[in-house]
Amino acid sequence: EVQLVESGGGLAQPGGSLRLSCVASGFSFSSSELNWVRQKPGKGLEWVSFISGSGITTYFADSVKGRFTISRDNAKNSLSLQMSSLSPEDTAIYYCAGSSGSSVAFDVWGQGTMVTVSS
């Protein structure tokens, strides 16, 4: 079964840090481009970050650039998002999403992990 499972969400203080993880199974992880997509409470989807299959190429949305770092460990089929300088505006469900085929579309999604930034 094709699957992505996120973990690491929770409560963080404004200005604090949090690290999200995503473990994959059921597809060719190392050849798949991966992303983080977030959804603020009651709002729409927002792309956050991209990483290539090799991990060499990364991109970030302007809203998180310089504060978030994305990385992957192909040996462990895992993806990470290191978030720092968090603000209440970062409160959201964070999904890892993958492009396992030839298209750039997100054909594999995790169930999401909730991040709440509050004092």
Next chain:
Amino acid sequence: QSALTQPRSVSGSPGQSVTISCTGTNSDFGGYNFVSWYQQHPGKAPKLIIYDVSERPSGVPDRFSGSESDNTASLTISGLQAEDEADYYCCSNAGRHSFRYVFGTGTKVTVL
């Protein structure tokens, strides 16, 4: 990085057809066929239903179809069914080497 524009809501009776528009700029679509559509039921993760403008992943009913013209993408649901009631989001990647994904504002589809 402004969101693509979608109608807030559309509705239809079972068996009818509804179309959701997704409007952007030339920089959002760029002439590349990288438009995708996602269905999201309440409390669930999004699900890919259309990729590359008009392609359907395996298992997605053929009542879902997509198209794009002049910087507007469209999703049509023909033969509306109760389980189609959900939020729908378009998404564009302006080019293979830009990797700037932009989602639409989202449309709530209500089955009357």
